[in-house]
Amino acid sequence: MNVFAVASNTLPAMRWQPLCRRADLVAFSGVVAWLETSAAQVALFYLPGHTPELYALDHFDPFSNACVIGRGIVGDLNGAPVIASPLYKQHFRLSDGQCLEDERVQLRTWPVRFENDHVLIEA
Amino acid sequence: MATKETLIIIGNGMVGHHLVEQVIEAGALARFDVTVFGEERHRAYDRVHLSEYFTGRDAESLALCDADYYAQHGVTLYSNVKVTEIDRAAKTVVTASGRYAFDHLVLATGSFPFVPPIEGRERPGCLVYRTLSDLDAIRDAARNATNGVVVGGGLLGLEAANALRGLNLDTAVVEFAPRLMPMQVDREGGELLKEKIEALGVQVLTERATQRIEQGEQSRLRIVFQDDKVLETDLIVFSAGIRPQDELARDCGLEIGERGGVVIDDHCRTSDPAILAVGEVALWNQSIFGLVAPGYQMAKVAVSTLTGGDARFGGADMSTKLKLLGVDVGAIGDAHGERTPGARMFRYLDPLTQLYRKLVVSSDGKKLLGAMLVGDNGVYDTLLQYYANSLELPKEPASLILPQQSGAAPALGPGALPDTAMICSCHNVTKADICRALDAGAQDLAGVKGATKASTGCGGCATLLKSVVDFELEARGVEVDTSLCEHFAYTRQALYDIVRVEGIKTFGELMEKHGSPGHGLGCDICKPTVSSILASCFNEPIMDAAHVPLQDTNDTFMANMQKNGTYSVVPRIAGGEITPEKLMVLGQVAQKFELYTKVTGGQRIDLFGARLEDLPAIWGELIAAGFETGHAYGKSLRTVKSCVGSTWCRYGVQDSVGMAIALEHRYKGLRAPHKIKFGVSGCTRECAEAQSKDIGIIATENGWNLYVCGNGGMRPRHAELFATDLDDEALYRTIDRFLMFYVRTADRLQRTATWRENLEGGLDYLKEVILEDSLSLGDELERQMQTLIERYECEWANALSDPEKLKRFRSFVNDERPDPSIIMTSERGQLRPA
Numbered sequence: 001m002n003v004f005a006v007a008s009n010t011l012p013a014m015r016w017q018p019l020c021r022r023a024d025l026v027a028f029s030g031v032v033a034w035l036e037t038s039a040a041q042v043a044l045f046y047l048p049g050h051t052p053e054l055y056a057l058d059h060f061d062p063f064s065n066a067c068v069i070g071r072g073i074v075g076d077l078n079g080a081p082v083i084a085s086p087l088y089k090q091h092f093r094l095s096d097g098q099c100l101e102d103e104r105v106q107l108r109t110w111p112v113r114f115e116n117d118h119v120l121i122e123a
Numbered sequence: 124m125a126t127k128e129t130l131i132i133i134g135n136g137m138v139g140h141h142l143v144e145q146v147i148e149a150g151a152l153a154r155f156d157v158t159v160f161g162e163e164r165h166r167a168y169d170r171v172h173l174s175e176y177f178t179g180r181d182a183e184s185l186a187l188c189d190a191d192y193y194a195q196h197g198v199t200l201y202s203n204v205k206v207t208e209i210d211r212a213a214k215t216v217v218t219a220s221g222r223y224a225f226d227h228l229v230l231a232t233g234s235f236p237f238v239p240p241i242e243g244r245e246r247p248g249c250l251v252y253r254t255l256s257d258l259d260a261i262r263d264a265a266r267n268a269t270n271g272v273v274v275g276g277g278l279l280g281l282e283a284a285n286a287l288r289g290l291n292l293d294t295a296v297v298e299f300a301p302r303l304m305p306m307q308v309d310r311e312g313g314e315l316l317k318e319k320i321e322a323l324g325v326q327v328l329t330e331r332a333t334q335r336i337e338q339g340e341q342s343r344l345r346i347v348f349q350d351d352k353v354l355e356t357d358l359i360v361f362s363a364g365i366r367p368q369d370e371l372a373r374d375c376g377l378e379i380g381e382r383g384g385v386v387i388d389d390h391c392r393t394s395d396p397a398i399l400a401v402g403e404v405a406l407w408n409q410s411i412f413g414l415v416a417p418g419y420q421m422a423k424v425a426v427s428t429l430t431g432g433d434a435r436f437g438g439a440d441m442s443t444k445l446k447l448l449g450v451d452v453g454a455i456g457d458a459h460g461e462r463t464p465g466a467r468m469f470r471y472l473d474p475l476t477q478l479y480r481k482l483v484v485s486s487d488g489k490k491l492l493g494a495m496l497v498g499d500n501g502v503y504d505t506l507l508q509y510y511a512n513s514l515e516l517p518k519e520p521a522s523l524i525l526p527q528q529s530g531a532a533p534a535l536g537p538g539a540l541p542d543t544a545m546i547c548s549c550h551n552v553t554k555a556d557i558c559r560a561l562d563a564g565a566q567d568l569a570g571v572k573g574a575t576k577a578s579t580g581c582g583g584c585a586t587l588l589k590s591v592v593d594f595e596l597e598a599r600g601v602e603v604d605t606s607l608c609e610h611f612a613y614t615r616q617a618l619y620d621i622v623r624v625e626g627i628k629t630f631g632e633l634m635e636k637h638g639s640p641g642h643g644l645g646c647d648i649c650k651p652t653v654s655s656i657l658a659s660c661f662n663e664p665i666m667d668a669a670h671v672p673l674q675d676t677n678d679t680f681m682a683n684m685q686k687n688g689t690y691s692v693v694p695r696i697a698g699g700e701i702t703p704e705k706l707m708v709l710g711q712v713a714q715k716f717e718l719y720t721k722v723t724g725g726q727r728i729d730l731f732g733a734r735l736e737d738l739p740a741i742w743g744e745l746i747a748a749g750f751e752t753g754h755a756y757g758k759s760l761r762t763v764k765s766c767v768g769s770t771w772c773r774y775g776v777q778d779s780v781g782m783a784i785a786l787e788h789r790y791k792g793l794r795a796p797h798k799i800k801f802g803v804s805g806c807t808r809e810c811a812e813a814q815s816k817d818i819g820i821i822a823t824e825n826g827w828n829l830y831v832c833g834n835g836g837m838r839p840r841h842a843e844l845f846a847t848d849l850d851d852e853a854l855y856r857t858i859d860r861f862l863m864f865y866v867r868t869a870d871r872l873q874r875t876a877t878w879r880e881n882l883e884g885g886l887d888y889l890k891e892v893i894l895e896d897s898l899s900l901g902d903e904l905e906r907q908m909q910t911l912i913e914r915y916e917c918e919w920a921n922a923l924s925d926p927e928k929l930k931r932f933r934s935f936v937n938d939e940r941p942d943p944s945i946i947m948t949s950e951r952g953q954l955r956p957a
């Protein structure tokens with residue numbers, strides 16, 4: 001089986017860096033950005049009107065070993081915003097990447113925020 | 124290992140077959156080598172539904188098991204082989220081709236139709252009604268006939284009369300007794316029945332003793348009655364009762380009853396302990412049981428006896444309910460009130476609505492001894508439960524048969540039934556069995572049916588079973604919670620109605636107006652469901668901004684996501700027909716984008732392994748070549764499978780490919796609760812396997828037969844005949860209504876087969892709604908379908924013309940590179956996920 005290895009993030013200091021633009025996002029859905037400094041695929045979810053309104057999770061789905069999280073359906077379960085994997089339908093909490101069906105699995109998350117028209121990520 | 128004992132079963136009818144099933148289920152094949160002889164050319168079939176042979180079912184669909192069922196289990200079946208002798212001393216049976224030794228023998232030879240010894244009864248055109256071959260003979264005889272007579276006005280006689288009527292013959296029934304169905308109904312009931320049947324154009328002659336049959340003058344035959352009156356007819360079907368087929372047993376000296384039948388004890392043993400008898404040939408306690416349910420019980424007992432068990436046959440209830448020529452008739456217990464002294468009767472007769480009901484009640488008024496119903500079986504189930512379980516009657520028993528508005532007692536709820544209440548007599552399933560199945564994990568009606576087989580025999584218990592299951596589920600607090608999810612406390616059907624009635628066009632609006640309190644974003648259950656409902660109602664492109672966040676990734680990218688995050692591309696190839704030019708384009712596109720290529724089970728070509736960013740370019744080329752999306756990703760019409768039909772095939776009677784293409788184009792893009800598949804075959808050979816589809820169409824000389832609610836997949840189900848000999852227009856209209864009704868009323872992810880199985884009222888109800896327009900919905904359903912058809916556009920063409928929509932087709936919003944995690948390897952000359 002092909003396990004896509006994500007380069008481990010051992011770069012010296014974390015820093016806020018621009019990732020993409022606000023206009024690249026799709027409201028109440030996901031898009032994916034390439035994070036050059038970590039060679040990682042970041043799924044971005046934009047929920048206008050909610051707090052927070054922007055989330056960044058790993059695009060890599062550990063259940064299918066494929067990069068697909070950003071293409072799932074956004075929703076909420078018991079009040080917490082979640083993303084459902086499009087392949088085997090597990091739910092991951094947007095706030096911390098925790099999988100609701102399997103407590104041992106948690107997706108990597110990154111701090112993200114808007115600055116004017118830009119989406120910044122701390123990585 | 125010890126050698127196995129040999130078990131021979133003579134007769135491969137309904138009970139003989141059930142016996143084999145029971146042997147298999149009991150694991151007794153480990154002990155017995157089983158050989159079955161059947162005189163008929165067909166393997167066991169559903170004789171109870173024999174008449175459906177004339178209304179569209181064939182021998183194969185009536186068969187009680189798959190063709191290889193016996194072989195698969197190592198049971199030897201000799202069809203078309205008659206056993207001519209039993210040699211008890213040598214323990215062998217004899218057939219034309221040899222002798223076969225047995226250790227145990229079971230007689231399941233059933234019965235044969237009794238033909239009274241009337242002069243002339245051997246004339247051609249004199250027939251009986253028992254086997255498929257009999258029906259073939261009737262059909263042949265009817266070909267050049269204009270009229271037919273049934274001799275015998277009992278249950279089977281009336282069924283035969285209905286069949287003759289269906290073959291377009293002027294039909295008459297001749298009965299010796301003063302009324303029809305003398306066994307089941309009394310004078311009042313019989314008169315009512317006669318009126319009803321005459322109103323259907325069937326002539327009824329009672330108190331007529333047939334004396335002889337001669338050559339006719341206007342018709343082929345002439346019946347001469349005792350009073351020298353005559354009746355001319357082209358064919359005669361004798362239905363004057365049945366007699367046990369006990370010849371073999373007689374010849375070898377087994378004990379036989381005075382009026383026939385092989386005498387058995389409670390263990391189904393005959394007077395020779397090595398020989399058992401079951402079914403209609405067996406005489407237990409002076410009675411022959413001419414119904415399938417008691418036969419099945421005997422089969423069970425016989426297996427127990429064979430395997431050293433102690434099960435006993437204790438008689439069976441002969442209550443029946445039927446619809447004869449569309450007239451309900453029901454008889455329970457001692458319907459005539461002749462068997463218990465002091466019994467009291469209540470009668471209700473309504474000459475206007477032609478309804479007759481009679482109760483036979485014990486002298487103290489507490490117990491129901493019997494009942495008789497003509498014209499409406501609505502109260503049958505309730506009465507049967509009072510009878511079978513000796514429940515105490517309400518203070519005024521008459522309330523049970525009075526029409527509702529005169530303050531009748533409510534129907535007996537399932538809660539009032541004791542655990543021992545027999546729910547399905549065909550399979551001997553009690554209320555307790557149902558509760559056990561539920562406790563063991565069955566979650567719904569289908570689960571209970573699977574676990575207990577209830578309602579899979581004659582089907583008469585379907586309504587009762589459903590009410591018991593629903594009641595018990597509720598009692599278990601499995602509150603049949605019908606909420607779609609935490610965001611909507613509605614069923615899919617209810618949401619559908621809300622959307623349609625209020626004209627709601629977006630998810631947001633629906634959530635705001637009808638979402639649960641403290642509502643939020645929705646979830647992966649309600650969003651695609653609502654999206655599908657919106658599409659069924661308004662058919663706006665699914666890629667429109669408002670709808671995008673609702674979709675599964677498959678719908679969002681209009682392609683099916685594969686396990687490595689790539690997608691498959693399935694263009695529509697309507698009816699499976701494709702030009703060489705288009706075929707080459709598929710090849711070229713696959714080559715150019717390095718796509719794995721496979722012919723699908725749905726008669727089209729799937730290109731796998733497309734990267735997200737390549738999808739628009741791939742579709743650009745396909746659309747330029749005249750392709751359109753195949754909706755392989757949607758809960759919508761998939762394919763209309765066709766056979767080659769009359770254009771090429773020597774047997775084809777209609778252009779099945781043309782029809783398949785027309786249908787595929789008519790319904791493409793229709794969003795539904797689940798995917799929908801069609802099949803169209805050019806003749807009854809059925810090369811398109813239409814009867815395994817949601818909608819199956821089979822060409823006839825006169826048009827098209829329509830089958831509905833079939834399914835392949837996890838739980839295969841044959842489609843059922845819905846309408847016959849439709850012309851093109853009628854076919855479209857019927858399917859329009861059917862599909863729209865399904866879209867409106869089915870649950871989320873419920874295919875037509877499961878929908879149908881859960882539909883109260885079953886196929887009859889569906890026919891009433893669709894064919895007879897009982898809800899006056901027909902026009903509306905057709906109009907709605909028409910609107911959807913008019914609004915169709917290829918979603919891929921729509922997306923390609925809109926740069927905004929295309930923005931989503933890239934792996935990264937900030938980088939041109941394709942997803943580097945996708946790694947392919949090659950196999951048999953093509954790429955596949957590594």
Ligand code: SRM
Nearest residue numbers: 683691722723724725726727755761834835836837838874
């Ligand atoms: C490609 C194909 C297999 C093949 O290589 O032949 C296929 C592939 C899939 N089938 Fe199928 N089915 C394919 C023909 C069938 C057939 C045969 C047929 O249509 O005649 C059946 C049985 C007939 C039937 O549906 O009654 C079939 C019964 C299923 C089922 C079970 C449905 C059921 O009611 O039990 C599923 C699961 C589901 O839908 O929930 C399924 C689901 C799937 C899914 C969508 C599974 C998934 O979620 O990933 C597969 C993805 C297709 C893709 O990525 O393109 N597929 N699938 C066939 C595509 C036909 C086409 O041209 O569109």
Ligand SMILES: Cc1cc2nc3c(=O)[nH]c(=O)nc-3n(C[C@H](O)[C@H](O)[C@H](O)COP(=O)(O)OP(=O)(O)OC[C@H]3O[C@@H](n4cnc5c(N)ncnc54)[C@H](O)[C@@H]3O)c2cc1C
Nearest residue numbers: 134136137138139162170205206232233402403413414415
């Ligand atoms: C039109 C019709 C409608 C009916 N409707 C109902 C209904 O609604 N409800 C209900 O409960 N019952 C109904 N019945 C009755 C039901 O079909 C029978 O009770 C049931 O079929 C009896 O099963 P069996 O196996 O005992 O006999 P059968 O089904 O008759 O099978 C006996 C088999 O043994 C074979 N056989 C006989 N002798 C030999 C031999 N020497 N060698 C080899 N094979 C032999 C025969 O060819 C036959 O195939 C109906 C019957 C008919 C004809």
Ligand code: SF4
Nearest residue numbers: 766772775805809810
């Ligand atoms: S179903 Fe009939 S018409 Fe169609 S290919 Fe088969 S034999 Fe020919």
Ligand code: FES
Nearest residue numbers: 547549580581582
């Ligand atoms: S009573 Fe015949 S199927 Fe249940």
